[in-house]
Amino acid sequence: MPQRISRGYDKQEFQRLSLAALLGAGAHTLVCWLALQWGFFALSPEAFFLTFLALWFGHLVVWSLACLTLRKGGDARRFTEPVLVWSTVALLISALFLSDHRLLVMVFFLAVLQIGVFRVGRWQLVRLALLGVGGYALVLLELQSREPSAFNALVEWQHWLLFTLAVVLMMVLALEIVGIRRRIDGRNEALQQMARQIRDLAIRDELTGLYGRRHAMELLTKACGQARRGAYLLAVVFVDLDHFKTINDQYGHLIGDRVLIRFADLLRRHLQPPALAARMGGEEFLLMLPVDHREQARELVERILVALRKEGFEDQPGLSVTASAGLVLASAGEEAEQVLARADRLLYQAKQAGRDRLLEEA
Numbered sequence: 143m144p145q146r147i148s149r150g151y152d153k154q155e156f157q158r159l160s161l162a163a164l165l166g167a168g169a170h171t172l173v174c175w176l177a178l179q180w181g182f183f184a185l186s187p188e189a190f191f192l193t194f195l196a197l198w199f200g201h202l203v204v205w206s207l208a209c210l211t212l213r214k215g216g217d218a219r220r221f222t223e224p225v226l227v228w229s230t231v232a233l234l235i236s237a238l239f240l241s242d243h244r245l246l247v248m249v250f251f252l253a254v255l256q257i258g259v260f261r262v263g264r265w266q267l268v269r270l271a272l273l274g275v276g277g278y279a280l281v282l283l284e285l286q287s288r289e290p291s292a293f294n295a296l297v298e299w300q301h302w303l304l305f306t307l308a309v310v311l312m313m314v315l316a317l318e319i320v321g322i323r324r325r326i327d328g329r330n331e332a333l334q335q336m337a338r339q340i341r342d343l344a345i346r347d348e349l350t351g352l353y354g355r356r357h358a359m360e361l362l363t364k365a366c367g368q369a370r371r372g373a374y375l376l377a378v379v380f381v382d383l384d385h386f387k388t389i390n391d392q393y394g395h396l397i398g399d400r401v402l403i404r405f406a407d408l409l410r411r412h413l414q415p416p417a418l419a420a421r422m423g424g425e426e427f428l429l430m431l432p433v434d435h436r437e438q439a440r441e442l443v444e445r446i447l448v449a450l451r452k453e454g455f456e457d458q459p460g461l462s463v464t465a466s467a468g469l470v471l472a473s474a475g476e477e478a479e480q481v482l483a484r485a486d487r488l489l490y491q492a493k494q495a496g497r498d499r500l501l502e503e504a
């Protein structure tokens with residue numbers, strides 16, 4: 143599965159692929175240049191120069207597209223196959239002009255396959271192998287039909303057979319490695335999932351799924367810092383369900399739990415990121431609301447309190463839940479604990495004033 147392979151594909155991986163492709167293309171050019179010097183390459187020096195200029199231009203285009211994609215935050219992994227395919231095409235083109243020593247450049251294809259083993263999926267690898275073997279056969283057929291008398295059919299096709307055998311052997315090995323790699327990727331994925339779950343357990347309240355107190359304080363500290371730097375206005379709201387003890391006493395603890403879960407769901411429905419809610423303990427909740435102005439926060443909290451009042455509990459028709467809240471705006475230079483203490487004082491006053499209301503600082 144390509145998605146699995148894509149995880150962990152980063153800049154370094156791309157740099158390694160680029161370096162491998164560069165070294166491979168450089169070695170290929172050098173071998174062909176030596177062949178030209180020794181008279182094995184059936185092109186004039188000018189035509190050789192133009193041919194390799196075109197091949198390097200192709201490398202450059204594919205590489206630049208991948209770089210551009212990576213810089214834009216895209217997945218450069220999808221350029222791995224084009225890099226390998228163009229490298230193979232470059233080998234095949236040069237094989238067209240080499241007399242007798244075609245195998246010299248075609249062995250480079252085994253290196254191309256090797257690079258692909260750790261980077262592309264099973265089918266991409268099979269496609270690449272078919273391109274190498276099939277392309278080599280096409281090169282031979284073209285040469286055979288162009289100049290049958292100069293074509294040493296027996297030797298050339300023997301070489302092709304040897305090459306094909308080598309590719310098949312390598313593919314058997316490669317597919318085994320791809321399988322192992324997939325299993326490792328699968329296990330890594332499971333481990334990462336487990337790590338995410340453990341982290342969630344550590345930072346989330348088990349009953350409601352909202353963030354717990356400790357993580358809420360970390361987030362509040364961070365949000366206060368950002369608000370201090372003027373990134374936004376931060377409204378901090380302490381919310382406490384009213385007479386929750388009575389609800390527990392009258393309807394039982396399980397219904398009390400259900401009320402907490404329902405309220406958390408209600409908060410999730412009303413808050414869009416980056417606004418967030420946390421359960422600070424018992425029936426106490428904290429809201430952090432980055433806003434443009436105070437009214438925006440007030441209206442939102444009022445909507446939440448109204449929605450809670452209207453909330454019905456199917457098998458408990460008589461149960462009606464309300465909450466009290468204290469809303470403050472974080473001031474410049476204020477620490478998280480200080481903001482929280484101010485919101486808590488307002489909440490206390492809201493309770494004193496008869497509950498089921500939101501109080502703000504004058």
Ligand SMILES: Nc1nc2c(ncn2[C@@H]2O[C@H](COP(=O)(O)OP(=O)(O)OP(=O)(O)O)[C@@H](O)[C@H]2O)c(=O)[nH]1
Pocket residue numbers: 349382383384385386387388390394395396397398399402423424425493497
């Ligand atoms: N069902 C349930 N009850 C809880 C949980 N955590 C705390 N409580 C109960 O919540 C109740 C909180 O009661 P109080 O602190 O007296 O507050 P209250 O009854 O809501 O009164 P006011 O806040 O003054 O309106 C206690 O009875 C706790 O046992 C929980 O996870 N589930």
